[in-house]
């Protein structure tokens with residue numbers, strides 16, 4: 001695996017480029033959503049989906065007929081992007097406004113996961129990635145549901161992260177303008193659980209949703 005091939009090099013603000021697996025993995029492991037770009041009949045497409053990284057691969061799942069999963073199953077090259085927004089960077093000038101962010105772009109090829117145990121484990125880890133603790137609480141897929149789900153894994157062959165942190169970077173001549181400047185941190189949080197209308201009476205809130213559970217309050 002070469003994570004620093006030319007295609008993956010960050011050109012604009014190269015100081016923000018990161019190529020170490022620790023940074024890349026941490027961003028992938030925090031992202032609930034990624035965007036997958038692929039080509040169908042010579043035309044570019046991009047779709048949002050849920051990733052889970054397991055070792056050197058990103059696992060994706062969906063309906064067996066999904067074009068994106070078919071392209072990946074055929075081993076054609078694709079790209080995956082995950083983005084985390086950390087703050088609004090408010091500069092004195094509109095031009096220098098920005099976002100603090102952590103993002104990753106991965107290039108790779110994939111394959112369909114055919115092994116039953118690997119498929120189940122990928123789905124379990126996917127659930128844990130999105131809703132920690134939930135795989136212990138909800139019914140796991142039965143054979144029919146497993147057959148109705150295609151799981152693919154994309155090998156992380158080339159990857160780059162780009163990370164912006166810190167205050168605005170205003171031009172020198174704007175520094176004395178009487179305009180507030182700084183950073184507004186962006187902290188995603190879960191709200192209070194809303195019970196399903198069809199929930200039978202007496203079913204308690206599960207541990208993952210309890211006030212000290214992994215799904216309470218702000219995500220890391």
Ligand SMILES: Cc1cc2nc3c(=O)[nH]c(=O)nc-3n(C[C@H](O)[C@H](O)[C@H](O)COP(=O)(O)OP(=O)(O)OC[C@H]3O[C@@H](n4cnc5c(N)ncnc54)[C@H](O)[C@@H]3O)c2cc1C
Pocket residue numbers: 007008009010011012013083084085099101102103104105159160161162
């Ligand atoms: C939330 C968010 C908002 C942004 N908004 C803007 C905007 O409004 N305008 C704008 O010009 N740019 C924006 N960017 C930055 C943008 O993603 C690109 O980094 C930038 O436009 C061009 O970088 P480049 O010239 O290095 O790209 P290229 O030369 O096209 O990219 C070369 C390689 O660098 C790597 N790379 C580039 N950007 C990223 C990235 N963000 N994350 C991981 N790897 C990357 C990829 O591997 C890519 O193949 C935003 C980024 C984020 C995360």
